[in-house]
Amino acid sequence: MTPRPFRDVGRYFGRPGRSLTRRLVWLASAWIVLALLLTGAVLTSQFQESGLRRLGGVLNTTIDNLIVATTATENTVVTPQILDQRTLNEFSGKYWVVGEPRDDGSLRVLTRSTSLWDADMPAPDSLIERLEAGFGDSISYNAVGPVGEPLRIAATMKRLPGRSTPVVFIAAIDRSNIDADTRQFAAFTWAALGLLGAGLVLAVFIQVRIGLRPLYDLRTEIADVRKGRATRIERAYPIEIAPLAEQMNKLLAHNQETVERQRTHVGNLAHALKNPLSVLLAEAGERSDPLSDVVRRQSEAMRSQVEHHLRRARAAARAGISGERTPVGEVIDEMAVMLERVFQSKGVEIDWRAPDELAFRGERQDLQELLGNLMENACKWSKGRVRVSAGATGLGQMVVVVEDDGPGLPEDQREAALARGARMDEATPGTGLGLSIVEELTRAYQGRFSLAASEMGGLKAVLELPSAEL
Amino acid sequence: MRVLLVEDDADLSRQLKTALADAGYAVDHAPDGEEAHFLGDTEPYDVIVLDLGLPKVDGVSVLERWRREGKTTPVLILTARGAWSDKVSGFDAGADDYLTKPFHTEELLARLRALLRRSAGHATATLECGGLRLDPRAARASVNGEPLRLTSLEYRLLHYLMMHQGRVISRTELVEHLYDQDFDRDSNTIEVFVGRVRKKIGAERIETVRGLGYRLTALPGETAPA
Numbered sequence: 001m002t003p004r005p006f007r008d009v010g011r012y013f014g015r016p017g018r019s020l021t022r023r024l025v026w027l028a029s030a031w032i033v034l035a036l037l038l039t040g041a042v043l044t045s046q047f048q049e050s051g052l053r054r055l056g057g058v059l060n061t062t063i064d065n066l067i068v069a070t071t072a073t074e075n076t077v078v079t080p081q082i083l084d085q086r087t088l089n090e091f092s093g094k095y096w097v098v099g100e101p102r103d104d105g106s107l108r109v110l111t112r113s114t115s116l117w118d119a120d121m122p123a124p125d126s127l128i129e130r131l132e133a134g135f136g137d138s139i140s141y142n143a144v145g146p147v148g149e150p151l152r153i154a155a156t157m158k159r160l161p162g163r164s165t166p167v168v169f170i171a172a173i174d175r176s177n178i179d180a181d182t183r184q185f186a187a188f189t190w191a192a193l194g195l196l197g198a199g200l201v202l203a204v205f206i207q208v209r210i211g212l213r214p215l216y217d218l219r220t221e222i223a224d225v226r227k228g229r230a231t232r233i234e235r236a237y238p239i240e241i242a243p244l245a246e247q248m249n250k251l252l253a254h255n256q257e258t259v260e261r262q263r264t265h266v267g268n269l270a271h272a273l274k275n276p277l278s279v280l281l282a283e284a285g286e287r288s289d290p291l292s293d294v295v296r297r298q299s300e301a302m303r304s305q306v307e308h309h310l311r312r313a314r315a316a317a318r319a320g321i322s323g324e325r326t327p328v329g330e331v332i333d334e335m336a337v338m339l340e341r342v343f344q345s346k347g348v349e350i351d352w353r354a355p356d357e358l359a360f361r362g363e364r365q366d367l368q369e370l371l372g373n374l375m376e377n378a379c380k381w382s383k384g385r386v387r388v389s390a391g392a393t394g395l396g397q398m399v400v401v402v403e404d405d406g407p408g409l410p411e412d413q414r415e416a417a418l419a420r421g422a423r424m425d426e427a428t429p430g431t432g433l434g435l436s437i438v439e440e441l442t443r444a445y446q447g448r449f450s451l452a453a454s455e456m457g458g459l460k461a462v463l464e465l466p467s468a469e470l
Numbered sequence: 471m472r473v474l475l476v477e478d479d480a481d482l483s484r485q486l487k488t489a490l491a492d493a494g495y496a497v498d499h500a501p502d503g504e505e506a507h508f509l510g511d512t513e514p515y516d517v518i519v520l521d522l523g524l525p526k527v528d529g530v531s532v533l534e535r536w537r538r539e540g541k542t543t544p545v546l547i548l549t550a551r552g553a554w555s556d557k558v559s560g561f562d563a564g565a566d567d568y569l570t571k572p573f574h575t576e577e578l579l580a581r582l583r584a585l586l587r588r589s590a591g592h593a594t595a596t597l598e599c600g601g602l603r604l605d606p607r608a609a610r611a612s613v614n615g616e617p618l619r620l621t622s623l624e625y626r627l628l629h630y631l632m633m634h635q636g637r638v639i640s641r642t643e644l645v646e647h648l649y650d651q652d653f654d655r656d657s658n659t660i661e662v663f664v665g666r667v668r669k670k671i672g673a674e675r676i677e678t679v680r681g682l683g684y685r686l687t688a689l690p691g692e693t694a695p696a
Contacts, residue, residue, distance in 0.1 A: 337620060
């Protein structure tokens, strides 16, 4: 796999690439956590620093007192126990040592505080070296005391009047209070910062959700268009995504227009071809010589072919997005009115039932084509009764049943009629049933078309189509 | 019998003219919508063959104009597109039958004979009820001049109500007059059809008299029928 760092980081952070909300929240959270961690670290270290500085002050005072109290000659250094109760009490946590550097760089203790008893003042090996390097400066360090207490220690090296070799003063104090304070402060700080961080992340999340709401709205609207509940995007959107909505609408309009144009082209072509064919058919029909027979037969074949392929082209032009909803009852009604009039001499009556709110998710012309063909067939074959019933079957589907009381089709012929429609490329046009166009259109709408025997005695055509609500 | 042939294609017109003349019709020919409208308006034709795709004024508009002016001459429309939407708009405009091009001349002649037979039958006077008009000869109804689209059952229902306007007609009476013997006589059916007719003519024109039946009345403000 080729390394794609951003993708990998994305994956690590719960795939933010999949969701804008998550991406925004993750980025903001990462930044907030980083900033708060830094703040917490600085705050606690500052707090500890200031505690240690306070201890440093106490230690320096002790050292100053020791320097003042110490009298030195070339041979002796005398330091009395200074007046500080804590340096007198055994292992009180406050200690001092006065000493001098040996030639090998170690410390020789001359006097120690009573509190220290005869324990050693903990000191790093390099202490004398460091003191000599920064002569007169104070060095601070942490160490563990004689009874295991944490100590803060300050040391300095001084040259006293009356003595040529320098004297080392070391003072120590228990820092467990400071440590405890620091810990408490840290705990408090981290808790407060954690709370703040959680609050901020929540705020970011809410902000993002609210900020992105128009996108969710847009998504819902687009879904509505797809489901056929709307034909275009209607709501006003913020300027950042308004162009997107606008483009979407243009695309929808363009789609509609393309379908429309295709249909017009197809219609024009049909018109252009049909008149000459009519002429040929009629002209040849009037004579009975062999040439006329050929012309008539071939014209007839051409007519069926033109019919068939134009209808296929029309059916194929449908595939695109269509936001249209067509009231089913209305189309059945107009077909019934028309066909009853056309078949008036036969006395055909069409009894139809469809719920008022039932709508076909697709174009009116297509439903007209489907019902027109099926109902015309039914009227053609019926002995006077045609029944059409439509209803929703749930989950965005509906069913339309067209039945007649005519002779019907035996089962093997029904199958043959359907199979012809199914094998579109080899379909023989002009079967007189118009079933291939029904089959093709139904397929274009991802519906189902089947034939059965009707209780009324004739053929029962069943259409399953996508529905929408009005 | 006089027939008006409206068709713009010269070859097809010539053929149809010959065929119609051979079948015994007196044929007038109009090659465009304007002339067709003029001829249809001025001459008393028995039947009209109207192509929908015409120059100048299209067939549907011509037909609409005739129907608006009260012409009831049966009209057979010729469509080249074969699309059902074209046929529907033709019927909405007032056509009586359609033929899809290309067709056999014999088919056209048969259809014309059927249309003539139909219109020659029971010539009854036009029924009126307020803005509602029903012409039994053409089997057409209209509301305030707008043609109504009725199925044959709805038409029969309206016809019956109009013949007995102002009188309360029970559901049973309607069932008996509208359906033949073997029809599925479910009592809800009448309500469904009355509902549909109401939707088409305006709900308030058919009054429900509780427990008794229905009554057709003119709307208040409309002139009561004589």
